[in-house]
Amino acid sequence: MPSLTIDGRRVELRGGETILAAARRAGIEIPTLCHVDGLPPSTSCFLCAVQVHGRPTLSPACAMPAADGMVVATDSEDIRASRKMALELVLSDHIGDCVAPCRATCPAGLDGPAFIACMARGEHRRAAEIVSEGLVLPASLGRICPRPCEAACRRRDLDGSLSIGALHRFCADRDLASGSPYVPAREGPTGRRVGIVGAGPAGLAAAYHLLVRGHAVEIFDAHALPGGMLRYGVPAFRLPREVLDGEIAVVRALGAELRMGLKLGRDVRLDDLRRDFHAVFVALGAQGSRGLGIPGEELALPAADLLERTAEGRPPELGGEVVVLGGGSVAMDSSRTAVRLGARSVVVFYRRSRREMPCLPAEVEAAEAEGVRVEPSVAPVRLERRGSGRLLLTYVRTEPGEPDASGRRRPVPVPGSETAIEATCVVAAVGQSVETDGVLDCDCLRPSGDGIAVDPRTLATSIEGVFAGGDAVTGPDLAVRAVGAGKLAAASIDQHLRGLKVVGDPGLLNVLMGRLDGAQFAALFPGAARSPQAAMPELVPGPRRASFDEVELGLAEAEAVRDAARCLGCGCARALDCRLRVEATRHGADLARFRGERRPPWRDATHPLVVYEPGKCILCGACVRAAEEAREPVGLSFTGRGFEPAVAPCLGAAMAEGLAAAAPRAAQVCPTGALALRSGARGGCRQG
Ligand SMILES: Cc1cc2nc3c(=O)[nH]c(=O)nc-3n(C[C@H](O)[C@H](O)[C@H](O)COP(=O)(O)OP(=O)(O)OC[C@H]3O[C@@H](n4cnc5c(N)ncnc54)[C@H](O)[C@@H]3O)c2cc1C
Ligand code: SF4
Ligand code: SF4
Ligand code: SF4
Ligand code: FES
Structure with a gap:
């Protein structure tokens, strides 16, 4: 019986078959882009390259006939490099947004x-x-x-x-x-239990996504109520507590058990959690307050104390004149809280320029609209208590100096600018820190930079089964990033609990158009x-x-x-099944490797069923062949708009004439989103 050998396996030969067809019959996968079963090959992408023994170069499996005695290798370092390069070349002038x-x-x-x-x-x-x-x-x-x-x-x-x-x-x-x-439906119970430390955004998000996947979740938190900094930091005039409570109720309704008032390191130990649960997620935030680093810093009120006590309904006595030191959201929230607590004058000092303030311009505008005075380029020097009980803050004006490690210009004092201001209260809003001392009883949870060290792809710590995320890893950051971290941790923990390789979010590569x-x-x-x-x-x-x-x-x-209704519905209609995207991800293609001049983006939306975007077209000709197969009277062919090659209906006809009957088939065989069914023709909500 005539046969060929593919990857060391003998495969019986069938007349007229290509190497690709023989390999597929034997269950050996060879990636393809331009190939369409049943249509003649175009050999334009070269993704299906294989090594045929005795040939000096790689050959396209989709076009090369299989022959008796042939010895074929479908995988080697050379083949992988060739495929990766083929994809990078195709992507070099690809223009579109994979996801919105x-x-x-x-x-x-x-x-x-x-x-x-x-x-x-x-x-x-x-x-x-x-x-x-x-x-x-x-x-x-x-x-x-x-x-x-x-x-x-x-x-x-x-x-x-x-x-x-x-x-x-x-x-x-x-x-x-x-x-x-x-409240979303839950998958069937897996019998696996996850212990989460911290009921802030990161812990709650992880809980939600783990519960949906059928795992049981218990959350331990040192505070009396859940929500983390959203409850004890962000003031109610920006986030009413009934909104937060309502959202946490959804996580409870999903099945989360909240064990409040229990502190890791005091009431529970990490080792206990590792023993009692199949996995642990540490999301204890950045609860410590950074000092001002000046003489008398202990006289300042930490912003976290001001905000937490206010949130608990027992605000501190601030007096009439308040100075807030810092330039982030916490400083703005502190100043606006001081206004609401009755301070007559509230001033915010920030050591860099107004443009460099880490909070949003809208936050500064809102504070100023409420009467807060914001003074940039001011740095504190020392803080003293006067005999009257009032505070005296000495400060200097600053100007930009040499760039520091972050690339920003370090503020340096303007000589002779020292002056002082009296205040009833000085609030230090210069940042929070991650407190791990005495909390994490295991020194293998190493701190890194601002927080706990993790593998950023998976959020796994150095201890098997223990993951960490949110501010506890990044240092003080944003709530949405903590929520994102909880989601990622849930994906990793789920993989861990199911005995799979822990890879985090196995997302696909993204092409984005930019502005x-x-x-x-x-x-x-x-x-x-x-x-x-x-x-x-x-x-x-x-x-x-x-x-x-x-x-x-x-x-x-x-x-x-x-x-x-203003939304443009961005994102590619084929984002999830685009073969170019899937293969580029699988082969680790580098989008920038051969980045050339980008093609001018445009789209032909004149067809009632399909939309054509030449920027995503890899010129594989599958649609041209599909039109030929359907014996379209006009059909499609390759064309050049100036130097921009594309496919277009023959003889300058409209797209609706070129694809009169074959539009759905042409969209189906297109390996990218270049020729895609309109969303109405696909049915359902647009996925970005
Ligand atoms: C005043 C202020 C304003 C902010 N404004 C914004 C904003 O406008 N937009 C924005 O995106 N972000 C804002 N943030 C940041 C945002 O709140 C945080 O990035 C986010 O809450 C971090 O979530 P997390 O779950 O990682 O930690 P956290 O929210 O800090 O939650 C950690 C939880 O862990 C618990 N915990 C800590 N230690 C232990 C322990 N040892 N044992 C048990 N439990 C423990 C805590 O009680 C807490 O509930 C603001 C923060 C502050 C302080
Ligand atoms: S969470 Fe933030 S970044 Fe995400 S969609 Fe909402 S506003 Fe945009
Ligand atoms: S137009 Fe719509 S889909 Fe596009 S980026 Fe904006 S919100 Fe997202
Ligand atoms: S539009 Fe046609 S030529 Fe372009 S990628 Fe799709 S199938 Fe290939
Ligand atoms: S050359 Fe074979 S699939 Fe493209």
């Missing part, structure tokens, strides 16, 4: 276009479900997240981003107000008309100085739906 920019930049990966499309159609319940499954604490984060997604939103290339945070806040608020908030100029935007989104971003209604500054009522009031339904 908003989704790619949300640290928790919320699928913006999917929930926003539902909102635009008025399907608020479905939108709330998508939001809830993608983002734990969506109503809270919709209020306090600094919204990196909006900075990346494609709509900014036209007239301003969508109000993404306000939109998921709208969905989640409405869901909470419904009286029966969405578009006006002409490029118009070519990609020809129908988009200008429409302003929804603005958040607010309490007026006067009355809000006197109460802890929420300042940002939330979007009205009509405005939320109008803003949702």
Whole structure:
């Protein structure tokens, strides 16, 4: 019987078969892009390269006929390098967004276009479900997240981003107000138990995603109530406690057991948790307060104390003149809290320029609207108590000096600028630190930089079965990053509990277009008309100085739906099954290796069923062959728009004529999202 050998296995020969077909019949996988079963080969991608013994170069398995006695290798270092290079060449001028920019930049990966499309159609319940499954604490984060997604939103290339945070806040608020908030279904019980330390955003997010996967979860927390810094840090005028409580109730309803008032290192030990649970997630945040590093620093009130005591309803006595030192969100929250606690004058000193303040400009504007004076380029020198009991803060003006390790210019004192201010209270809001001393009884949980050392891909610590994330790892950071860390930890812990290799989030590689100029935007989104971003209604500054009522009031339904309708539905229709993306990820392709000049992005959306985007076209010709197979009267062929090769209907006809009957088949055989069914033709919500 004639045969060939593939990867050392004898495979019976069948007449007219290619190496690819013979290998597949034998269960040996060879990756392909341009190949389509049943259509003639085009050999344009060379991903299917194999080594045929006796041939000096690699051969395309999809076109090379199998022959008696042939010896073929489908995997070797050379073959892998060749395939990787083939993919990198294809990607060198690929232009498109695999996932929507908003989704790619949300640290928790919320699928913006999917929930926003539902909102635009008025399907608020479905939108709330998508939001809830993608983002734990969506109503809270919709209020306090600094919204990196909006900075990346494609709509900014036209007239301003969508109000993404306000939109998921709208969905989640409405869901909470419904009286029966969405609680996702859980997979069947796995019998595995996870102990979580810390009921802040990271711990709650990990709990949510572990519970959904069928594991049991117990959360231990030193405080009386859950929520972490969202409860004991962020003031109620930015995040009402009933909103936080409602969101935590969803995690409880899923089955989380919360054991409050138990401190790791005092009431429970890490070793106990390792014994009692199949895995442990340490998410104890950054609870320590950094000192000012000046003589008399002990006289300052740590911002964490001010905010925590206020949150607990027992605020400290501040007196009438308050100075806050720091320039981040904590400093702004402290100053605005001091205003509400009755201080007559509140001033914030920050040692660098206003532009360098780590908080959002909107936070400074809100504080100033409430009467806070913000003075940048001021550094404290010493703090003393006067005989009168008042404090005297000596400070200097600063100017930018040489760059420091972070690349920012170090503030240096302006000679002769020393001066002093009297105050009834000085609040130190210069940062928090991770407290591990006496808490983690095992010195193998090594600190690294600001927090606990982990493998950043998986959040695994050096101890088997123990993971860590959130501020405890990064140092003081953002709530949405803590929520993202909880989600990642849940994925890793789930893999660990199921005895799988722990890889964290096995996500796919992302191509992103970056900013578009006006002409490029118009070519990609020809129908988009200008429409302003929804603005958040607010309490007026006067009355809000006197109460802890929420300042940002939330979007009205009509405005939320109008803003949702502005969404461009970015992201590739084939994001999940694009063969180029899947293979590029699998082969570790480097997107930048052969980065050439990018093609001008445009799309042909004239066909009623499919959309063609030449920037994603790898010129494999599968659609051309599909049109030929269907005997399309006009059909498609390769063309060059100037120097830009693409496929186009023959004889300058419209796309609808070129693909009169074969459009669905052509979209199906396209290995990328270059030729894709319109979302209406695919059915369901758009996934970004
Ligand atoms: C004043 C302030 C304002 C902020 N504003 C914003 C904002 O506007 N936007 C934003 O995105 N982020 C903001 N943040 C940051 C955000 O709150 C944190 O990044 C986030 O809460 C970190 O989540 P986490 O779960 O890692 O830790 P945490 O929220 O700190 O939660 C840790 C939990 O662990 C518990 N714990 C600690 N030690 C132990 C122990 N030994 N045993 C048991 N339990 C323990 C704590 O009680 C706490 O509940 C702000 C923070 C502060 C302080
Ligand atoms: S959590 Fe933040 S980054 Fe993520 S979608 Fe919401 S506002 Fe955007
Ligand atoms: S236009 Fe819509 S899908 Fe595109 S980035 Fe903005 S919110 Fe996301
Ligand atoms: S549009 Fe046609 S030529 Fe371009 S990648 Fe898709 S199938 Fe290949
Ligand atoms: S050359 Fe064989 S699949 Fe492309």
